[in-house]
Amino acid sequence: MEKNKTEIILIALAIIAFAFRFYLMPSHLFFGPEQGRDFLVIRDIVVNHKLTLIGSKTDIMGIFHGPIFYYLAAIPFAVTGGNPLGVSAFFIIIQGLTVFLVYQLTYELTKRRRAGLIAAILFAVSFLFIVYARWLSNPPLSIPFSLFFMLFLLRYVRGKSWYLVASAFAYGLLGQAEFINFLLFAAIGLLTCLMFWKKCIRTKLVIVVTAFLVGLVTSFATYILFDARHDGLVSRGVLDLIQGKSGYQLYLSTSTAGAFRVLLEQAAAIMGLSGWVAGLVVTVPLMPVLFKRMKRDASLSILALWIWVPPFIFAILRHGMLEQLYAGVIGGFIILLALAIDFLWEKKTVIGVASLVIIVVLSVTAVFRNLPGNYQVFFQAPQPAVRYSDQLAVIDWIYMQADGRQFSFQAYTIPYFLQDAWVYLLGYYGQKNYGYLPDDQGRKRMYVVIQEDTLDPKFQKKWYRETTSVWGTKTNQARIGNYTVEEWAL
CATH class of the missing domain: 3.40.50 (Rossmann fold)
Structure with missing residues (x-):
């Protein structure tokens, strides 16, 4: 009975998520130069059967995202005859269905249905996740793919060894969505294995080899083929980045400040707030709750790694920060916020309920205040009036x-x-x-x-x-x- 009730609530939340993400569509669909570029490639795939091995370029010379966005977009493109709204609706549906994934990961992390439902509610109405869902581009795919990766990694460290293969597959999808994810989630995965090394070293060799091969093919097969045909263009781009010939632009102090500032701004935007100060005010009280939970269950430490490893990596890279670089990280904040609300609920119900209601009201208010004029829509900031x-x-x-x-x-x-x-x-x-x-x-x-x-x-x-x-x-x-x-x- 409890399971059926949960499923009904999640279906209702998915419908709510769809409604918010489709708000003011199609008039407010943003179709800018990058969308046009992508759709010309997708049209070549569908109409001219001209396949591609790489996706859109990054802001670092010689480095490209993977083509997964193009091939996923080709499905609704073919069905709708190339209608941008139809393609956008396809990805919005994917983002809306992610409500179920948010619930499942939170539930398995905490073993508490209430915490899972709180996370699902927050995700459904979160201003930042609504904004990402409306962006017709590749970075938003990092949101569901990161949740899959963390779910499979959690199951692996809790003893289900074959989920290492699933996490390797999800890792490949993450990198295909955004190239930077290869580095971020490799670090998160390796640190997790070091933290749980006693469990990891007991993994059968056949599982490790299978996971390695699956991860290698999913992640880099298209890049290897592309490099073979283009004189190692991507390999040279990565080598130049490692050697400091490209990508390194800022002092370490500046990049560190920028990495944490943008992360805190994203944390604030989850609730419809703006500014790193608001993000700091929200984040600081959450960490003691996480550390207290980690004492009960050490596997919750992967949540801390998920949130805090990326900004340190960005600081070391010394590259200018963009909001979308954290697309694969912000899911961790939703779960952290749900943990804190569940903690308050456990102590005193009225405080937990009040906290949840306040955050929902802030998020929903931000949606109706900002979206009509495209305010605080980061990817459309230079041109909010484009319709x-x-x-x-x-x-x-x-x-x-x-x-x-x-x-x-x-x-x-x-x-x-x-x-x-x-x-x-x-x-x-x-x-x-x-x-x-x-x-x-x-x-x-x-x-x-x-x-x-x-x-x-x-x-x-x-x-x-x-x-x-x-x-x-x-x-x-x-x-x-x-x-x-x-x-x-x-």
């Missing part, structure tokens, strides 16, 4: 003005001059609905889309003065959301 619905409206306006006549197209984008989003949408939406694509040959008119640039308006004015304004004569214009659309006779 997928406006992009489609721009394309409709252009084709209606063209009235079947050929035209050329140009756009001012952020980052500058990356046209991939418009290239894809003109193919998916424009050609699909109006029957033809822009063509620079024999053109007599051009449509220019100008995205408002609040960060560098002087550069935008200079660009307009030196390019668009000398191309011809402006004959019409419209303002659609964040975009100015101009028609020019050439």
Whole structure:
């Protein structure tokens, strides 16, 4: 009976999670240059059967993420005919279903259903996890993959030896989602084995070898094949990083401060708060609870490793910090928060319930306060006013003005001059609905889309003065959301 009740609650929480993650979709779907780039690759996979061995590039020369995001996205892409909203919905569903995984890991860590349900509730309504779910990109996959890895690792150290193979597979998926995960979770896994070395050394050789082979193939098979065809490009990129020829940009003190600052900001954002100070205020009281629980069950120490090993690694790397580098880590904070609330609940029910209610209210308030204007949405911070619905409206306006006549197209984008989003949408939406694509040959008119640039308006004015304004004569214009659309006779 208790199990059935738990399952019903989890199903209800998954539905709630879906509702929050689909809030204001499709109008607020962010489809920027990186999404356009990815969709052009996915289209090649589905339509042209042009397979790829690597994913998108990282910010370090010669190093790429794995292609798992592309191949997963190819499934809804093929089903929906390349509809970005359909692909986004596919990944949102994956993130929503992660509620069950959060519950299971928390339950197995604590052996307490209440703690598992608290974690599931927090995950379902967490502002930060809702933001990640709405990001049509590869880093959010680190969230479910990290939970799988930690669940399998926990089962392994508790005596279920064959879960070492499962954790090796999950490790490969983590690295395929974000390249940095190879380093982060290798360190977490190795430190866990050192901490539980008596159990690890009793693992049968056949299990160790199988896990090694599974991890090797899942993690690096695509990279090895890619390197063989491209003169060791990725290997040279990794070697340059190790030797300090790339990636190392900051003083150790600066990188340390940055690594912990961003981690604390992410901890605060889980509850809809902002700033590292709020994260510090939240995190500091949680650690004594974890240490107290660790005295009862040493396997809970993997939770501490999960949260605190990554910032030390980032500090040593001395590379500039991005929020998404912690995508595979933030799941640990949800569980830590659930542990603390369950601890308070155990001491005095009213305090535990009140703590949970306050955090839920903070998170839900942040959703309705921030998402309509895309405030505190880190991946859209430079361009919060960009809307997928406006992009489609721009394309409709252009084709209606063209009235079947050929035209050329140009756009001012952020980052500058990356046209991939418009290239894809003109193919998916424009050609699909109006029957033809822009063509620079024999053109007599051009449509220019100008995205408002609040960060560098002087550069935008200079660009307009030196390019668009000398191309011809402006004959019409419209303002659609964040975009100015101009028609020019050439």
